[in-house]
Amino acid sequence: MKNSKTNVESLYSWIDEITTTIQEYVNETYLDSLIYAQECIFHCSPTINHDxxxxHKLETLLQTTSLADYTVEEIRKANQLAILKGMKGSTQAQHMMTPETIALIIAYLSNKLMDEKKEIRIFDPASGTGNLLTTVFSQLSQDKEAYASEVDSTLIQLGVWNANLQKQQIEFFHQDSLQPFLLDPVDLVVADLPVGYYPDDVRASRFELQAKEGHSYAHHLFMEQSLKYTVDGGYLIFVIPEFLFESDQADQLKNFLHEHAHIVGLLGLPDTAFQTDKQKKSILILQKKGHHTTTPKQPLLVKMPSFSNTNAMGDILGQINNWFQTYKKRS
Structure with missing residues (x-):
């Protein structure tokens, strides 16, 4: 029996070969060719009449491998490698993916927060290629309804086929995520927040977190929008820039969060995971305030060690487990 790593690599090689074969014949980027490759793999045949x-080449390639021989995790990881290859050649800043290790930490935290629920509704308002949401989805054992929103047409197509190949039922919204949604509030929001200014000042003016002057921060507005679509007592897990609470609009954000949410935890991600100080990120856990919610006596405050330091990671996860036991008992 092949080991999992070999399985992932062999499946990636197959996806990559199909993608590069398509790219040789069509004048498209690797990512756009990958979208069509995923579609062909899902349907087990070419879906467009090319020459x-x-x-013939695609039909031959598609017969050499079957997704049925691979686990959902292997499919997700192989697909992730293909997307990462395409993103290396991309010049667009938004064509980035939440790293595997960070997605798994968020999945682990989601499990801790949701372990007493039998049914869960999850939403990612900045879903990109769907890697974060599909990782969380695959790690939760309960009955799930999942929703995702993405404005970029390339990324949302990658996300849709990503979910389809993993046989995950996720409903996608192709829209600006700061516009209203036809969506009932959810139990859990996960998001790798897009960082920067939001250009639509008219739309931003409808948010409490609009800037006093100039453009508003998109990452602030995403947090407010996410809270709007979360049930009272529901949880939100955000990947945030480390400077979030030190920016020129930080006091406004702090006041807003104090009014609408409890800060449950803040996990600093390891410095080794980022090339520069400006790129450093943390994970913020919030709970939307409700009638029966309370602020934790001691929020979960952790600085994560290097992901490659397995002993230190084991110690930190033990501490986090102990913290969650105390947190659950409080209610």
């Missing part, structure tokens, strides 16, 4: 030579 006979490409169609």
């Amino acid at each position: 006979e030579q490409l169609t």
Whole structure:
């Protein structure tokens, strides 16, 4: 039996070969060719009438491997490698993916927060390629309804096929995530927040966190929008820039969060995971205030060690487990 790493690598090689074969015949980027490759893999056949030579090549390639021979995790990881390859050649700043290790930490925290619920509704308002949401989705054992929103047409197509290949039922909204949604409030929001200014000042003026002057911060507005679509007592897990509470609009954000949410935890991600200080990120856990919610006596405050230091990671996870036991008992 092949080990999991070999399985992931062999599946990635197959996806990559199909993608590069398509790219040779169509004048598209690797990511756009990957979207069509995923579609062909899902349907087990070419879905568009190209010239006979490409169609024949694709039919031959598609017969060499079957997704049925792989686990959902192997499919997700192989797909992730193909997307990462495409993103290396991309010049667009928003074409980034939440790293695997960070997605798994968020999945672990989601499990801790949701372990007493039998049914869960999850929403990612900045879903990108869907890697964060599909990782969390696959790690939660309960009955789930999942929703995702993404404005970028390339990223949302990658996200849709990502979910389809993993046989995960996720409903996608192709829209600006700061516009209203036809969505009932959810139990859990996960998001790797897009950082920067939001250009639509008219739309931003409808938010409490609009800037006093100039453009508003998109990452602030995303937090407010996410709280709006969370049930009372529900949880939100955000990947945030480390400077979030030190920016020029930080006091406004702190006051807003104090009014609407409890800060449950803040996990500093390891410095080794980022190339520069400006890129450093943390994980923020919030609970939306409700009639029966209370602020934790001691929030979960952790600085994560290097992901490669397995002993230190084991110690930190033990501390986090102990903290969650105390947190759950409080209610």
